[in-house]
Amino acid sequence: MGILRLAHVDVVVTDLDLATAYYTEVIGMLETERDADSVYLKCWDEPGHHSLRLVYGPRVGFDQMSFRVERESDLDELENAVQRYGFPVSRVSKGDRIGQGESITFQTPSGQVMELVHDIEFVGRSTARVNPSPVVEGLKGIAPPRMDHVLVTCEEVGEATKFYESVLGFRTTEQLLDGQGHQVATWMERSHSPHDLALVTGKNGGLHHFAYWLDDWDHVRRSADVLAYxxxxxxxxxxxxxxTRGNTIYFFDPLGTRNEVFTGGYRPDPDFPTITWTEDNIGRAVFYYEGDLNTRFMTVHT
Ligand SMILES: [Fe+2]
Structure with a gap:
């Protein structure tokens, strides 16, 4: 019960054609639908209607993050829990948003708009449901099988983490603490992966990056080739x-939103003891080989 996984990330772009060309040709997502102001995209192994919505707007930014809940009744329970915490919740009716049914939305203590949805239109994966081939012909670019996680920024990581844990049921796999023992960043999961959602200190409401899952290190290397080409x-x-122990590349889409490809890591059970990193090890915590953050690390869009 409760939140299953990330459903879709909605980002604001100032050039819908340029962004769509990049996300279809370089990333290799598939366009499933478009309307007056948005393009809807999915990865080849995702059954749902979309995992990325590009929304046209005057300034590049983060529109919302949407998570899927396991049961329809979870929406009522989580709506009540968020309201009890003191945050207003809006209901979005079936038919109001493309590719999905009824949902609830609210602003979180970390300043992002979060949507929870159960009813998602399934358009099917690119593989057969019976006797599928592991190889899919005709994919372009990096061609990640699916979206993996989102990392957002906020001013009070400790307070926001408490909300995601106690109200929405996220489990914290890792935390980065400063010298006073305060949380500087946290990594949380619902899908038994190292993280579905992570928070790092920064502007409230910011998007640091969203990440695509790759199946192995060889695919990370091939992704680097595609990016360079x-x-x-x-x-x-x-x-x-x-x-997370994951292998990674961070890179930017043509409008400046950071993307990641990610693979590896571990598989936490619900009783996974939280791993702690101390701030004097922040470089290795984030980029283990470099041992240092670069100057662009805190570039985010809100
Ligand atoms: Fe990430």
Missing amino acids: NGIQVDVGPTRHGI
């Missing part, structure tokens, strides 16, 4: 995170 600005990597 297409002249994409790589931020960091290929490298490894100390936190």
